[in-house]
Amino acid sequence: MGQTPLLTFTDRGIHCPAGDFYIDPWRPVARAVITHAHSDHARPGHGAYLATPGTATVMRHRLGPIRVDCAGYGEAVTINGVTVSFHPAGHVPGSAQVRVEHGGEVWVVSGDYKTAPDGLSEPFEPIRCHAFISECTFGLPVFRWEPNTLVMARINRWWAENAAAGRVSVIGAYALGKAQRVLAGLDPSIGPIVAHGAVEAVNVALRGVGYALPPTARLADTTGADLRRALVLAPPGAVGSTWARRLGEMAEASASGWMAIRGIRRRRGLGTGFVISDHADFVGLTDAIRATGADRVFVTHGYTGPFRRWLEDQGYQAGVVETEFAGEEADVGADQGPDQAGDHALPTEPDAEGGAIRE
Amino acid sequence: MKRLAALFAVLDGTTKTSAKLSALTAHFRAAPEADILWTVALLSGRRPRRAVTTTELRTWAAEAAGLPDWLFEESYAVVGDLAETIALVLPPPSATAASAGLAETMASLSDLAHQPPEARKAAILAAWATMPADERFLFNKLITGGFRMGVAQGLMTRALAEATGQDAAAVAHRLMGDWTPVAITLADLLAPTAGGGSRPYPFALASGLEAAPDSLGDPADWRAEWKWDGIRGQIVARPGAFAVWSRGEELITDRFPEFAPLARALPPGTVLDGEILAWGEGAAPLPFAALQRRIGRKSVPRKVLAEAPARFLAYDLMEADGRDIRAVPFAERRDRLEALVAGLPPGVPIAVSPLVALTGWETLARTREAARDRGAEGLMLKRAASPYFTGRRRGDWWKWKLDPYTVDAVMIYAQAGHGRRAALYTDFTFAIRAGNDLLPFAKAYSGLTDAEFAEVTRWVKAHTLERFGPVRRVVPELVFELAFEGIQESPRHKSGIALRFPRILRWRRDKTVAEIDTLDSLRALLPPRAER
Ligand SMILES: [Zn+2]
Ligand SMILES: [Zn+2]
Numbered sequence: 001m002g003q004t005p006l007l008t009f010t011d012r013g014i015h016c017p018a019g020d021f022y023i024d025p026w027r028p029v030a031r032a033v034i035t036h037a038h039s040d041h042a043r044p045g046h047g048a049y050l051a052t053p054g055t056a057t058v059m060r061h062r063l064g065p066i067r068v069d070c071a072g073y074g075e076a077v078t079i080n081g082v083t084v085s086f087h088p089a090g091h092v093p094g095s096a097q098v099r100v101e102h103g104g105e106v107w108v109v110s111g112d113y114k115t116a117p118d119g120l121s122e123p124f125e126p127i128r129c130h131a132f133i134s135e136c137t138f139g140l141p142v143f144r145w146e147p148n149t150l151v152m153a154r155i156n157r158w159w160a161e162n163a164a165a166g167r168v169s170v171i172g173a174y175a176l177g178k179a180q181r182v183l184a185g186l187d188p189s190i191g192p193i194v195a196h197g198a199v200e201a202v203n204v205a206l207r208g209v210g211y212a213l214p215p216t217a218r219l220a221d222t223t224g225a226d227l228r229r230a231l232v233l234a235p236p237g238a239v240g241s242t243w244a245r246r247l248g249e250m251a252e253a254s255a256s257g258w259m260a261i262r263g264i265r266r267r268r269g270l271g272t273g274f275v276i277s278d279h280a281d282f283v284g285l286t287d288a289i290r291a292t293g294a295d296r297v298f299v300t301h302g303y304t305g306p307f308r309r310w311l312e313d314q315g316y317q318a319g320v321v322e323t324e325f326a327g328e329e330a331d332v333g334a335d336q337g338p339d340q341a342g343d344h345a346l347p348t349e350p351d352a353e354g355g356a357i358r359e
Numbered sequence: 360m361k362r363l364a365a366l367f368a369v370l371d372g373t374t375k376t377s378a379k380l381s382a383l384t385a386h387f388r389a390a391p392e393a394d395i396l397w398t399v400a401l402l403s404g405r406r407p408r409r410a411v412t413t414t415e416l417r418t419w420a421a422e423a424a425g426l427p428d429w430l431f432e433e434s435y436a437v438v439g440d441l442a443e444t445i446a447l448v449l450p451p452p453s454a455t456a457a458s459a460g461l462a463e464t465m466a467s468l469s470d471l472a473h474q475p476p477e478a479r480k481a482a483i484l485a486a487w488a489t490m491p492a493d494e495r496f497l498f499n500k501l502i503t504g505g506f507r508m509g510v511a512q513g514l515m516t517r518a519l520a521e522a523t524g525q526d527a528a529a530v531a532h533r534l535m536g537d538w539t540p541v542a543i544t545l546a547d548l549l550a551p552t553a554g555g556g557s558r559p560y561p562f563a564l565a566s567g568l569e570a571a572p573d574s575l576g577d578p579a580d581w582r583a584e585w586k587w588d589g590i591r592g593q594i595v596a597r598p599g600a601f602a603v604w605s606r607g608e609e610l611i612t613d614r615f616p617e618f619a620p621l622a623r624a625l626p627p628g629t630v631l632d633g634e635i636l637a638w639g640e641g642a643a644p645l646p647f648a649a650l651q652r653r654i655g656r657k658s659v660p661r662k663v664l665a666e667a668p669a670r671f672l673a674y675d676l677m678e679a680d681g682r683d684i685r686a687v688p689f690a691e692r693r694d695r696l697e698a699l700v701a702g703l704p705p706g707v708p709i710a711v712s713p714l715v716a717l718t719g720w721e722t723l724a725r726t727r728e729a730a731r732d733r734g735a736e737g738l739m740l741k742r743a744a745s746p747y748f749t750g751r752r753r754g755d756w757w758k759w760k761l762d763p764y765t766v767d768a769v770m771i772y773a774q775a776g777h778g779r780r781a782a783l784y785t786d787f788t789f790a791i792r793a794g795n796d797l798l799p800f801a802k803a804y805s806g807l808t809d810a811e812f813a814e815v816t817r818w819v820k821a822h823t824l825e826r827f828g829p830v831r832r833v834v835p836e837l838v839f840e841l842a843f844e845g846i847q848e849s850p851r852h853k854s855g856i857a858l859r860f861p862r863i864l865r866w867r868r869d870k871t872v873a874e875i876d877t878l879d880s881l882r883a884l885l886p887p888r889a890e891r
Pocket of ligand 1: 038040041112301
C-alpha cells in the first residue's frame with residue numbers, strides 16, 4: 001500500500017490519482033466513470049464517460065451527445081495502468097458498482113445499490129475488496145423492506161380494487177428505475193398501463209438495449225372505460241399536477257422507501273404509500289458490507305453519522321465521505337429525499353424529467 | 360386488533376371527512392360491543408393507566424431488535440414516534456397468533472400493571488413476536504396512550520350517532536363526563552340518564568376573529584364580554600350531584616374547594632359555563648401562573664388557597680330548573696343567568712362576567728385596548744340570538760384577542776421536528792441580549808412556512824457549532840420576531856422570565872444579532888408588582 005490511497009475524496013468527487021479518473025464526479029472532469037444514470041451520479045460536462053451499456057443509453061438520452069465508452073459487467077478496462085470493472089449493483093437497470101484495482105489493492109465504490117432482487121435490474125453481486133465505499137441512504141434499522149413480490153401483490157390488489165370502482169390508479173415513481181421495476185411487476189390483465197412521457201422515454205431507451213418491459217400506452221390514446229381501469233405511472237412531481245387533473249376520479253399512491261415512515265407519508269399528503277425502494281435497507285447494507293470482506297468502509301449519502309458508528313461497533317474501520325449534497329439537503333436523505341419527490345414545484349409533462357429522474 | 364388496524368389504515372390514509380366518517384360508522388356497526396366502548400373511550404381522549412413505562416418499552420425493543428440503545432434513540436429521533444419506531448425496528452413476527460380484540464388487549468394490558476417487571480417484559484415481548492407491524496404499532500400506541508387516530512371527537516360522535524340511529528348532539532352530551540369502558544354497556548352509555556347525574560354539556564367554542572369586526576354587521580345584534588385568561592369550566596349542580604369540569608372533560612371539583620358552597624346555593628338543576636380565575640382583592644384577576652400552581656395538585660394547601668383564591672365568572676346558563684335551555688337565544692339565557700346569580704347568598708365566589716358596552720365597532724376597538732389592564736386577553740363577541748351550540752361552529756361566537764407582544768431574538772439551538780416534519784429543523788431555542796451575553800429565554804416551533812423551514816434547515820446544517828443528539832448549537836446569526844401572549848417572572852428559568860404561548864411571527868432577514876431585544880426591554884413588559 002503506497003502513500004497515496006487508491007481512491008481519494010475531493011471537492012469534485014471520488015478521485016483515483018493513479019488512474020487519473022473520477023467516479024460519479026459532480027463537477028466537470030476529463031474522465032468520469034459512472035455507476036448509473038441518475039442525475040446525482042451522471043452529470044453533464046465531462047470530457048469522456050465510461051459506463052455500462054444500459055447506463056450509457058439512458059445517459060445519452062438525458063445528456064445529449066457525449067463521449068461514452070461502454071464496458072459490460074465484469075469486463076476489465078485499464079485506465080493509466082489501473083484496472084476498472086463494473087459489477088451489478090441491483091439499483092436500477094444497468095447500474096453498477098465500480099471495482100478499482102492497482103498494485104494488488106482493491107477498492108469498490110458501490111454507487112447506489114440494493115441487495116434484494118426487483119425482477120428487472122441485474123441482481124447485486126458482492127465483490128471482495130480491501131476498502132468499500134458504500135451508500136447508506138436508508139442506513140437506520142427502521143428501514144426494513146418486504147420482498148418485492150409481496151409489495152407488488154399489494155400494488156396489484158390496490159389497482160384491481162380501483163379498477164373495479166372505476167377509478168384511475170396513479171403511482172408516483174421515479175422515471176428511471178422505480179417506474180420500470182413497478183411496471184415489470186404489474187399484472188397487465190387488470191387493465192391498461194399508461195406511462196407519463198418522462199417514464200416512457202426511459203422505457204423506450206431500456207427496451208432498445210434489451211430489457212423486457214410490459215407494453216405501455218400513452219395517456220392521449222387511453223380514454224373512457226379503458227382509462228377508468230388504467231394504472232398510470234408518473235414521476236412523483238407530476239402526481240397532483242395539472243397533468244394529473246385530466247385523469248378524473250383517481251386514487252393516488254407513492255412508491256418509495258420513505259413511505260415506511262408515517263410522518264413522511266402524511267407530509268406528502270398522498271393517500272397510499274407503498275414501501276418499495278431501490279436502495280438497500282439496513283440489514284441489506286450490513287450484509288452487503290460484510291460480504292465484501294473489507295475492513296475499511298466509507299459511507300456516503302444518507303444517515304452517514306449513525307451508520308458509520310454502527311459499523312465501528314461491528315469492528316470496521318469506518319469513515320464518512322462528505323458529498324456535495326450533504327450540506328444542503330434534508331437529513332432523511334441526500335438521495336431521493338422526500339423533498340425532491342413531492343414538495344418541489346410540480347413539473348409539467350414536457351420537462352418533468354429534470355427533478356424526477358434524480359434518485 | 361386486526362379490525363382496529365384495518366380501521367386505522369383507512370383513517371390514516373385519507374384526509375376526506377366523508378371517508379373517515381363511513382369507516383368509523385361501519386366499525387361501530389360491526390365491532391363487538393366491548394371493542395366499540397374502548398374505541399369510543401380512546402377517541403374521546405380517555406386514556407387507561409400506563410402498564411409499562413416508555414423507558415421499559417425502548418429498552419426491551421432495542422434488546423429484541425439487537426440494537427445498541429444509541430442507535431434506537433437515533434432512529435426514534437428520525438421517526439418522531441416511539442410506538443412507530445418500536446414497530447419498525449423489531450424483526451418480522453416469528454409466529455402468528457389469533458389476533459386479540461381491542462377490549463381483550465386492554466384487559467391484558469391492565470392486568471400487567473400489577474405484575475413484576477420480568478413478567479411484564481415477557482408478556483410484551485411475546486405480544487410483539489406474534490403481531491404484524493401495523494398491529495404492533497397500534498398495540499404500542501395503546502400502551503403509550505394519548506391515541507386519537509387522527510379523528511376529531513365530533514367526527515367520532517357523528518359516526519356513533521349514525522351507527523346507533525341517535526341524534527348527534529344527544530350522543531355528544533352522553534359521552535361527556537366520567538365513565539369507563541370496562542364498567543358500562545353501550546346501551547347504558549347512550550341512554551338518557553334520569554336527572555343527568557353530574558354530566559356536563561359539550562362546550563361551545565369560539566373562533567378567532569380575523570376579519571374587521573364591522574364585517575359582523577349591526578352591533579345591536581351582538582354582545583361583548585372580556586376574554587379572560589383562566590380555566591374554562593362548567594359547574595353542574597343537580598339533585599344529588601355537584602361537579603366542576605374543565606374543558607378537557609377533567610373533573611376538577613376537588614381542586615376548587617371554594618366552589619363547594621355552590622352545591623347548596625345554586626338552584627337544583629343548574630349548569631353554568633364560565634371561567635375559573637384566581638382573583639384576590641384587586642380589580643383584576645391574578646396572572647394565569649397563580650392559577651397554574653393550583654392545577655397540578657390533588658389537594659390545595661391553605662397557603663395557596665389564601666394567595667390565589669378561585670372565583671367563577673359565569674358566561675352562560677345551559678340548564679335551568681333541570682331543563683336544557685341551550686336552544687334559547689344567548690341574550691335571553693344571559694338575562695336568566697344574571698337573575699340567577701343576583702339571587703345567590705352573599706359571599707359565594709361567583710359573579711357574572713360583565714358585558715362590555717357595545718354601541719359601535721370603533722368604540723369597542725378602543726375598549727379592547729384596555730383589556731390587558733383588566734387582566735383580560737381581549738374580547739368575546741357573541742351573537743345575541745345564538746344558541747349554546749356544540750363544539751366549534753363559525754359565525755356566532757368570536758374571540759377578538761389583543762395583538763400579541765413581540766420580541767426580536769436570535770436562534771441559538773435547533774432541533775429536528777417530529778412526524779410530518781422529521782426531516783426539518785423546526786424546534787428552535789432563542790436568546791436575547793443580557794449585557795454582553797446571549798441568554799436563552801424561549802422555545803418556539805411554529806410560524807414559518809415549509810419553504811422557510813427548509814431554508815433554515817439548510818442554514819442550520821451549514822452553521823452547526825456543536826451537536827448534542829438531535830440538537831444542534833448554531834452560530835447566533837438568524838433573527839426572528841417572536842410573538843407571545845403574556846410574560847411572567849419565573850425563578851425556574853435561567854432568564855428569570857417565562858413567556859406564554861411564544862411562537863415565531865416572522866424571520867427578520869433585515870436584522871442582525873446586534874439589533875435583537877434585551878432582557879431589560881423584555882422585563883419592562885412584566886405586569887406591575889402591585890398586581891402580582
Ligand atoms: Zn444516488
Ligand atoms: Zn440512484
